[in-house]
Amino acid sequence: xxxxxxxxxxxxxxxxxxxxxxxxxxxxxxxxxxxxxxxxxxxxxxxxxxxxxxxxxxxxxxxxxxxxxxxxxxxxxxxxxxxxxxxxxxxxxxxxxxxxxxxxxxxxxxxxxxxxxxxxxxxxxxxxxxxxxxxxxxxxxxxxxxxxxxxxxxxxxxxxxxxxxxxxxxxxxxxxxxxxxxxxxxxxxxxxxxxx
Amino acid sequence: xxxxxxxxxxxxxxxxxxxxxxxxxxxxxxxxxxxxxxxxxxxxxxxxxxxxxxxxxxxxxxxxxxxxxxxxxxxxxxxxxxxxxxxxxxxxxxxxxxxxxxxxxxxxxxxxxxxxxxxxxxxxxxxxxxxxxxxxxxxxxxxxxxxxxxxxxxxxxxxxxxxxxxxxxxxxxxxxxxxxxxxxxxxxxxxxxxxx
Numbered sequence: 001x002x003x004x005x006x007x008x009x010x011x012x013x014x015x016x017x018x019x020x021x022x023x024x025x026x027x028x029x030x031x032x033x034x035x036x037x038x039x040x041x042x043x044x045x046x047x048x049x050x051x052x053x054x055x056x057x058x059x060x061x062x063x064x065x066x067x068x069x070x071x072x073x074x075x076x077x078x079x080x081x082x083x084x085x086x087x088x089x090x091x092x093x094x095x096x097x098x099x100x101x102x103x104x105x106x107x108x109x110x111x112x113x114x115x116x117x118x119x120x121x122x123x124x125x126x127x128x129x130x131x132x133x134x135x136x137x138x139x140x141x142x143x144x145x146x147x148x149x150x151x152x153x154x155x156x157x158x159x160x161x162x163x164x165x166x167x168x169x170x171x172x173x174x175x176x177x178x179x180x181x182x183x184x185x186x187x188x189x190x191x192x193x194x195x196x
Numbered sequence: 197x198x199x200x201x202x203x204x205x206x207x208x209x210x211x212x213x214x215x216x217x218x219x220x221x222x223x224x225x226x227x228x229x230x231x232x233x234x235x236x237x238x239x240x241x242x243x244x245x246x247x248x249x250x251x252x253x254x255x256x257x258x259x260x261x262x263x264x265x266x267x268x269x270x271x272x273x274x275x276x277x278x279x280x281x282x283x284x285x286x287x288x289x290x291x292x293x294x295x296x297x298x299x300x301x302x303x304x305x306x307x308x309x310x311x312x313x314x315x316x317x318x319x320x321x322x323x324x325x326x327x328x329x330x331x332x333x334x335x336x337x338x339x340x341x342x343x344x345x346x347x348x349x350x351x352x353x354x355x356x357x358x359x360x361x362x363x364x365x366x367x368x369x370x371x372x373x374x375x376x377x378x379x380x381x382x383x384x385x386x387x388x389x390x391x392x
Binding site (some may be wrong): 002010014015023024029031033037039040043044045047050051066084085158181 | 198200205206210212213216218219220224226229232233234235236237239241242243244246247256257258281282285321327329333
């Protein structure tokens, strides 16, 4: 296989890319080898070598423990449980949380054969026991698997003597009622709060 | 900047990618370093080193002259003129053309300041003069710039004593009348052929 076909094959396997977008990308890069392609190869090589998983919370970053776990300004009494590193990053971008995290690494799924032992649940129980944890926030996706996993984790934490909470359902900020699904609308109605 | 941010910045600059898809891609790759990331780095490095532009036609490939220019089974009397390497590849995938190509490297554009000297037009005239060219097919995009460029190239080739043709306009195969724009529909009507 030619180096061109080889490269397109590898690119087309990445999420969100197919043969067509991979082709476009390859042409774009080959026309800009010095400006785009070589710096990208460099960045990929550095990331492949230097990015580590945090052995405490499961975040990815340049050091272990990660920057969040090292940060003494963070409230170690609050642990936010997420499915994936992407969710942790999303919460960080929102600047809405100043505690620490725990990445489960997926959700329970009978279909895909993912059992509790495949997720970092024991590690979470350990952390909750060892530290001064006051509250565990289950920030799992509002999917069937996410909610089943939240339910299971909550059960396992029952005797740990910590508050267990989860994210509120409701109208997205900037969202319009007319475009919202019935389930969310019902949840928003049920969880209504006094105005003003 | 951390190696993670650096990598996402470089990826987000590629066509079709933004910050969100770059993030997803980075997480996907970092979870599969051996299986996905290292082979991709390898393929990028090889392509950056080994892929050459063909000095005859402008195609990209592992050798110069490219495989198409080297292929003795091709009809050297037919030169198909395209804007970009991507168009050449598209025509090759259609298996509809057995001649050789000429990549202009863009289209004339007053707006972007692209003049005839910026395109490989002189080189095309040279090739047409030197070789046993019978026909030049202008396979340029059906955009304003593409058609203006086709017009200009046709004018320059007027005295070369070769047939000049361009791709037919019409109904795309599998296309529905109702979804077609008026211009294409009018062109298809005008260029109608006897059925059967």
